[in-house]
Amino acid sequence: VLEPIETVDVPVTFRTEGKGPKYRPQTPGWGFLLGEGSELGEEVAGRAGDDGTYRFRDVPRGTYRLQIDPARQGLYVKGITYGGEPLAGKRLDLRSGPPEALEVTLSAKLAEVHGRATVPAAGADGEDSSDITVILVNEASDAGEVTIAGLAGTDQKGRFQLGTVPPGKYRLFAIEGFDEDQWGKPELAKALAEKSVGLDLKESDKTQVSVTVISAAEWAAAVKRSGG
16 A cells, blocks of 8 residues: 655755855755654755745655755855744754745854964974874764864974864864774763863954874874774
8 A cells, every 4th residue: 555655845045144155055956854763764955946946845754954064165054943943953853734944044254273283292203293184073963973073184394274164162183193984982082182172263263273293102092992
């Protein structure tokens, strides 16, 4: 017996704060509604209409998470509302009721972080390493992961620069021999926290910082202790 699947259309409005550039959704899909805990496991692309509006079309009833990354256009997502109410955690509940409108507010007031990663004199014979990666990480997510918000290499003098960083609270690490595939567990971030730098970035901040390099041996030992 085939039962019809009820779907809804969700209109989307983009608003850029201040004098930032108008957001232009990319083609194909500028974002996705990702199914969470539903039998369908839907992944729905947002599309532009002939009238210049945007919407998610024919979305099956369920719960979803909105995915949108405007960083390539020099913007960050400052806020999202659904039916005029803030959308917590970018989670959208479409299981019942008439569909409401999504409004995405963006801003071009990104922060910048630059500075120098320094190697302790006792390590590496006082010389800078060419295999140092600087990472800027968010606080642990709902899933318990510490996600990377920005990543950069260093030059021969240990200098680095991270641009287009959304405002927020972060920790900055400089790691020799860093392997991104091994990052993510809160236990690993805590094990390395002593040599990290906490940052509270505001809109349009230009922050200069010095961070001590975590050696390859320290990195490997911390990965091992955290079960990596």
